[in-house]
Amino acid sequence: MTATAPRPVLVIGVSGSGKSTVGALLAERLHRPFVDSDSLHPAANIEKMATGQPLTDEDRLPWLRVIGARVAEGVNAGEPPVVACSALRRDYRDVLRDYAPDLFLVHLAGERSLVAERVAARSHEYMPPSLLDSQYAALEPLGADEGGVVLDIGAPPADLVERATEAITAEEGGRR
Template identity: 50%
Template sequence: MGVSGSGKTTVAQLLAQDLGWTFAEADDFHPPANVAKMESGHPLTDEDRWPWLRSLRDWADERAEAGEDAVVTCSALKRSYRDLLRGSRARVRFVHLDGPPELLAQRIGGRTGHFMPSSLLGSQLEALEPLGADEDGAVVSIDATPQECARAAAEALGL
């Protein structure tokens, strides 16, 4: 979990590869209307996000029923979003990839081919609710290489 530019996709792909687990990119679950809204520079509302989050939860349920472990990227900025995801039959744990706003903005500005413009970073940072002490997960700093972040995530989760 984390805001745009935190390295969710890169770190999650490495983690899934290291563990031999299935990988999914939450952005692929967004309906076209959500993508169009973000591409035009408008932040999503909670109402925009609920169907997307439910589809992720349902995907996790399917993996659990198949006996598969998975790593899924998802911003999961608010506790209420994480609560919905934790409603899955799978054990859902979070790794919050965290870093300074300047680094996040630099990363967003340097990437190509993504629908999330850097202008929406501020709204994501405002919406972000850090993991609570009672939430199953860990915080990993993004001030290391992606591989080091993936290793730190696995270690923090005892994987």
């Protein structure tokens, strides 16, 4: 048996679910580069969200393509990244899989009340609490055919990183 290359990891969930925190810790744990997709939004998207308007599919598609290209670059360089990205809908994840078919998804899921508490307690550059309802409305759970794991955000970030690492390791071990 030959070992296969590590899969790129996409940490997904609604705003306030802990994607950036868990993603950065997971990247450190796996010794991989970390990409926070928020930093890849075009200015027009940021301005729109800052005024409380949810993005449309037309707004998201160019952004998703930039993220996908960044993931593919990492994979091609032998450094598959860990990426924090909402990727709430299946078709958004499919766009990313067009660039990196082997994505491993870590879905950070939790009760709306807990997420609302977190969002209210933080200051985000352009993601006001008023957009949380639109995020939950768009959220589609992982399909059975999407490689990944769903983790409850009620656990501390260190525990989520441990569980994600175990799931990734088990998945990669099964592909050898």
